[in-house]
Amino acid sequence: MSERVSNRRAVENNLKRLRRFAVSICGDQNSADAIVLDVITSHRKILTPGNCPEAALISLLRAVYQNMKHGEIKSQNMSLLNPLRSELVDVYVKFQSLNYTEKTIISLSLIEKLSSEKIAQITDIPLSQINLSISQSIKFLSSAEDMKCVAG
Numbered sequence: 001m002s003e004r005v006s007n008r009r010a011v012e013n014n015l016k017r018l019r020r021f022a023v024s025i026c027g028d029q030n031s032a033d034a035i036v037l038d039v040i041t042s043h044r045k046i047l048t049p050g051n052c053p054e055a056a057l058i059s060l061l062r063a064v065y066q067n068m069k070h071g072e073i074k075s076q077n078m079s080l081l082n083p084l085r086s087e088l089v090d091v092y093v094k095f096q097s098l099n100y101t102e103k104t105i106i107s108l109s110l111i112e113k114l115s116s117e118k119i120a121q122i123t124d125i126p127l128s129q130i131n132l133s134i135s136q137s138i139k140f141l142s143s144a145e146d147m148k149c150v151a152g
Contacts, residue, residue: 010053014060015040017112022064024107027096039063061112062122065104094141101125105133106141 018039022032040047043063046056095103101123108119116134120127 007049007053011047011056014047014053014057017057018060018064021061021107021112022068024111025068025100025103035064035067039067058118058122061108061114065122069100091141094143098137098140102133102137105130106137109134110138 015036018036019029019032022035023029026032026035039060043060046059095106098106104123105119105125108114108122109116114122116127116130119125120130123130125133
């Protein structure tokens with residue numbers, strides 16, 4: 001019984017992480033939930049007891065990534081024309097200006113705290129390219145340049 005509860009908690013944590021990842025890429029909770037639901041439905045076997053929760057998470061993140069990549073999901077940028085913008089808002093705007101692959105890599109690295117090796121496994125991008133993208137994106141996100149144009 002204890003193993004069953006542990007497995008259920010792992011599945012619940014994986015679902016939270018999938019939703020957070022999907023939202024970070026598309027910026028819209030409803031769209032993210034629809035994608036996660038599609039992935040969970042089509043990958044139901046992965047969630048069965050006895051499967052390694054970490055391996056299941058990697059497979060599910062990969063499926064979400066592929067689903068969103070091939071579905072050409074457009075980011076739902078918020079209109080941020082507030083003159084009292086904060087540094088956090090500026091970083092969010094910059095993050096939304098990254099391309100899909102860059103947002104994916106940064107989300108998996110900084111938000112989901114996955115290693116570069118796992119990110120390469122999820123995205124099928126070479127490890128050296130993952131590390132370069134992380135470095136360049138962090139430099140871009142932390143730069144102090146003023147944002148000239150903010151669109152919704």
